[in-house]
Amino acid sequence: MxxxxxxxxxxxxxxxxxxxxxxxxxxxxxxxxxxxxxxxxxxxxxxxxxxxxxxxxxxxxxxxxxxxxxxxxxxxxxxxxxxxxxxxxxxxxxxxxxxxxxxxxxxxxxxxxxxxxxxxxxxxxxxxxxxxxxxxxxxxxxxxxxxxxxxxxxxxxxxxxxxxxxxxxxxxxxxxxxxxxxxxxxxxxxxxxxxxxxxxxxxxxxxxxxxxxxxxxxxxxxxxxxxxxxxxxxxxxxxxxxxxxxxxxxxxRGVKYLGLGPSAHSFNGEARQWNIANNAKYISAINNNEIPAETEVLSEKDRLNEYVMTSLRTMWGLDLNHLETIAVGAKTERLKPATEFLEKEWITQKDSKLVLTREGQLYADTIAAELFF
CATH class of the missing domain: 3.20.20.70 (Aldolase class I)
Incomplete structure (x- = not known):
């Protein structure tokens, strides 16, 4: 899908x-x-x-x-x-x-x-x-x-x-x-x-x-x-x-998507691309059968950090087991920096899931940055 x-x-x-x-x-x-x-x-x-x-x-x-x-x-x-x-x-x-x-x-x-x-x-x-x-x-x-x-x-x-x-x-x-x-x-x-x-x-x-x-x-x-x-x-x-x-x-949840139009972003599971944010240049390039986009192939670290950032924002939370599917050892590596936020009760842990508390949601960006690889 x-x-x-x-x-x-x-x-x-x-x-x-x-x-x-x-x-x-x-x-x-x-x-x-x-x-x-x-x-x-x-x-x-x-x-x-x-x-x-x-x-x-x-x-x-x-x-x-x-x-x-x-x-x-x-x-x-x-x-x-x-x-x-x-x-x-x-x-x-x-x-x-x-x-x-x-x-x-x-x-x-x-x-x-x-x-x-x-x-x-x-x-x-x-x-x-x-x-x-x-x-x-x-x-x-x-x-x-x-x-x-x-x-x-x-x-x-x-x-x-x-x-x-x-x-x-x-x-x-x-x-x-x-x-x-x-x-x-x-x-x-x-x-x-x-x-x-x-x-x-x-x-x-x-x-x-x-x-x-x-x-x-x-x-x-x-x-x-x-x-x-x-x-x-x-x-x-x-x-x-x-x-x-x-x-x-x-x-x-990291599902693929195609972005159309000037400034639109796309993601195919391995790389991101984004169209130029200029209407005239976008129209000109498309009329010449060119896609006016820059592309970034995501490294393993990029994919880990994107998952941390997006999953923490949701009620389903960050699944430590999913990190292991991206990089072996990633689960253990993230538990240590998460300890501080568990103690502050900004995060709760249930099984393999780390979920922000109501108060923790106020500091979502800070917490995500500390859990980045």
């Missing part, structure tokens, strides 16, 4: 915190779609015939595409790959794109899961982030999708920024619960270099972020999700039983 990711590099406007690759000009949208279609053919052998279990339209803002664009991409994928009959096909969407006409049109596509970027139900917060939608549109978009028959929906929230008081955070969580969506992704606000947010904080236009606030709001969310019956299956992701994101779960 394998997955396919399609990067749609266009947005109506730039969110102040975002450092993903995108353009706010739609001038070359048709040329880009033609190039992605061509890349599907050029990359048709990358996954060596593995069945496709998941397709994910990310970005950027894939909901800027119309139903015809989406059908064209999926139809082309079907010409070159075996797509499972029960495949998960996700479309990332902004609330302002999901009006009634658009939602109904998407019913004519194979898309069966929405990832809706709500972030907050407060207009002042959305303005602070420079989001294109408003809070009323956020709630309405989810309800419209549900009314149209889309049941597999996830929404995104952001916490840990100066405007978000604990009272507002509780309201955001309660609103999501009231919408009865089966999956929630929640991310701590981060300041990425070269973003408007970084510039605003540097110039003291915006207040700096507070790590303590972020940690406390993370813990409040985890507690509330547990009460509502959600499983905290990955540090930033919560799902009702049976509603995990298959696509993202496969990333964390």
């Amino acid at each position: 394998a997955g396919i990711y399609i990067h749609i590099p266009f947005c109506k406007q730039a969110c102040y915190y975002c450092d993903f690759h995108f353009s706010t000009s739609l001038k070359y949208k048709d040329d880009m779609l033609d190039a992605i279609i061509r890349e599907i053919t050029l990359q048709k052998n990358y996954l060596l015939g593995d069945s496709i279990e998941t397709i994910y339209f990310g970005g950027g803002t894939p909901s800027l595409l119309d139903a015809g664009d989406i059908n064209r991409i999926i139809d082309t994928l079907g010409q070159h790959h075996s797509i499972s009959s029960d495949s998960e096909i996700t479309l990332e969407a902004n609330p302002d794109d999901l009006d009634q006409q658009k939602v109904q049109a998407l019913r004519s596509t194979a898309v069966n899961r929405f990832s809706i970027g709500i972030q907050s139900f407060y207009d002042e917060d959305l303005f602070w982030m420079n989001r294109a939608h408003r809070s009323a549109e956020a709630e309405a978009s989810v309800k419209r999708a549900q009314d149209a028959g889309f049941e597999n929906i996830t929404v995104d929230l952001i916490f840990g920024y100066p405007l978000l008081t604990d009272t507002k955070w509780k309201h955001n969580m309660d609103t999501v619960f009231a919408l009865q969506v089966p999956h929630v992704s929640a991310y701590s606000m981060t300041v990425e270099p070269q973003t408007a947010l970084a510039s605003f904080i540097k110039k003291k236009v915006y207040a700096p972020l507070n790590e303590q606030q972020s940690a406390e709001q993370f813990l409040k969310l985890a507690d509330a999700m547990q009460v509502k019956g959600f499983e905290h299956y990955e540090i930033s992701n919560y799902a009702k039983p049976g509603h995990y994101s298959k696509h993202n779960t496969n990333y964390w």
Whole structure:
């Protein structure tokens, strides 16, 4: 089994915190779609015939595409790959794109899961982030999708920024619960270099972020999700039983995937490759039947460290026995540095599995770095 990711590099406007690759000009949208279609053919052998279990339209803002664009991409994928009959096909969407006409049109596509970027139900917060939608549109978009028959929906929230008081955070969580969506992704606000947010904080236009606030709001969310019956299956992701994101779960479990479009990453089990993050250069190369990508063959150490990093983020944890399948002796070698975190109760061990505790999740990156080979 394998997955396919399609990067749609266009947005109506730039969110102040975002450092993903995108353009706010739609001038070359048709040329880009033609190039992605061509890349599907050029990359048709990358996954060596593995069945496709998941397709994910990310970005950027894939909901800027119309139903015809989406059908064209999926139809082309079907010409070159075996797509499972029960495949998960996700479309990332902004609330302002999901009006009634658009939602109904998407019913004519194979898309069966929405990832809706709500972030907050407060207009002042959305303005602070420079989001294109408003809070009323956020709630309405989810309800419209549900009314149209889309049941597999996830929404995104952001916490840990100066405007978000604990009272507002509780309201955001309660609103999501009231919408009865089966999956929630929640991310701590981060300041990425070269973003408007970084510039605003540097110039003291915006207040700096507070790590303590972020940690406390993370813990409040985890507690509330547990009460509502959600499983905290990955540090930033919560799902009702049976509603995990298959696509993202496969990333964390090391399943192969093909990335299409500018800046998209791919993994074939032995190497990673990533396309150039430049729309014009991507289109030009593809039109010359070239894949504008760099490739890195993973060493044994790389594969060990990637497994440590991704597995620790999940509720299934790091399986020490699996390390042995990558390198003999790796299990014993990792037990020693793990002892400190077991004593601090940041990690628990059950049989061969090391799993982060609630408190340990706050230090996931630090713990992973200490367990690297």
